[in-house]
Amino acid sequence: MRASTDPLVRTAERYRAFAEVEARGMSACYEAWAAGVAADPATVALIDQLPAVKRQPNLVFSAARLHGAAAGEYPAFAAWLCEHWTDVAATCITHATQTNEPGRCAVLLPALAALAGPLALIEVGASAGLCLHPDRYSYRYRLADGSERKFDPSDGPSPVVLDCDVTGPVPLPERMPDIVWRAGIDLHPLDVSSEADVAWLDALIWPEHDDRRARLRAAVPVARQQPAPIVSGDLNEQIEALVARAPAGATVVVFHTAVLAYLNEADRNRFSEQMTRLPVRWLSNEGQSVVLGVLERLSEPPAEASAFILALDGEPIALTQPHGRSLHWLAPGD
Numbered sequence: 001m002r003a004s005t006d007p008l009v010r011t012a013e014r015y016r017a018f019a020e021v022e023a024r025g026m027s028a029c030y031e032a033w034a035a036g037v038a039a040d041p042a043t044v045a046l047i048d049q050l051p052a053v054k055r056q057p058n059l060v061f062s063a064a065r066l067h068g069a070a071a072g073e074y075p076a077f078a079a080w081l082c083e084h085w086t087d088v089a090a091t092c093i094t095h096a097t098q099t100n101e102p103g104r105c106a107v108l109l110p111a112l113a114a115l116a117g118p119l120a121l122i123e124v125g126a127s128a129g130l131c132l133h134p135d136r137y138s139y140r141y142r143l144a145d146g147s148e149r150k151f152d153p154s155d156g157p158s159p160v161v162l163d164c165d166v167t168g169p170v171p172l173p174e175r176m177p178d179i180v181w182r183a184g185i186d187l188h189p190l191d192v193s194s195e196a197d198v199a200w201l202d203a204l205i206w207p208e209h210d211d212r213r214a215r216l217r218a219a220v221p222v223a224r225q226q227p228a229p230i231v232s233g234d235l236n237e238q239i240e241a242l243v244a245r246a247p248a249g250a251t252v253v254v255f256h257t258a259v260l261a262y263l264n265e266a267d268r269n270r271f272s273e274q275m276t277r278l279p280v281r282w283l284s285n286e287g288q289s290v291v292l293g294v295l296e297r298l299s300e301p302p303a304e305a306s307a308f309i310l311a312l313d314g315e316p317i318a319l320t321q322p323h324g325r326s327l328h329w330l331a332p333g334d
């Protein structure tokens, strides 16, 4: 668990770690806010009124922005937070960090398109289900030689265009996968047709990430046209029953991105065991040490510590940027 999300770590330390490890280079605003909180006992005392699991910087900052905190310097934020603390605290209690990033479909698509179809897709940890529509988005893959490969849904270009830099021997798809059924599981599903839930997804995107915000706004109407059902519950408890509901004759693909880190080791191992036992293909896109045995199957650890590993049935096939901005396909022996 990261220091910023570990409830056993003191609040000032959690915010300092968030500033230095997670926000630096990703969000100047969140870096300044988190460093400011870490050095400000009055704001720490406010945040310490929350249960320890709810003190994480990403949750508090997202809740503040949902209620109108403007990106900017720390002193103005601290004054704003003090004034609006009751509302922010209430949102922290009722909400969780569950960013839904449709851009991750760009790193999933080549693997999905290479599987024998038709496909029945099941996403565990689906949030609002925006990654359950990979065949309804357009893609622009930029190759190492500077050229581009574009893919559109079968009925024409999508308002959502996902850009992804690719390297390595990636099997770029010739056509979209044939997805005949889709469903998700989430502990707290967000409803893509609810304005309040979409406002929360928007607030979860970090201030400077305007491309991600634009992508969310474009993907929501696409998902609303044919929303995928999302079962409420724990992935380990629900997966077997959901697999049994998939249509006969389809290849069932269970996938997850940025999810298993939320589980303890025993639950992760239980999930891996279910993926081995059930009649499914298993596509995981997670942090490097999250899925048991995947990192160990690489000949050497990835140079970039933040890279995710994309694995099919437990075998690593690619390294991916966590929000789907880039994909490095592994060559045999990598």
Ligand SMILES: C[S@@+](CC[C@H](N)C(=O)[O-])C[C@H]1O[C@@H](n2cnc3c(N)ncnc32)[C@H](O)[C@@H]1O
Pocket (backbone or CB within 6 Å): 096, 097, 098, 099, 100, 101, 102, 104, 124, 125, 126, 127, 128, 131, 185, 186, 187, 188, 233, 234, 235, 236, 256, 257, 258, 259, 262, 263
């Ligand atoms: C960071 S979000 C990622 C959402 C989506 N996979 C994506 O990549 O955009 C993680 C999601 O996993 C869900 N989650 C965490 N633990 C879970 C569990 N044990 N069972 C089901 N869902 C879970 C959370 O509620 C959250 O919606």
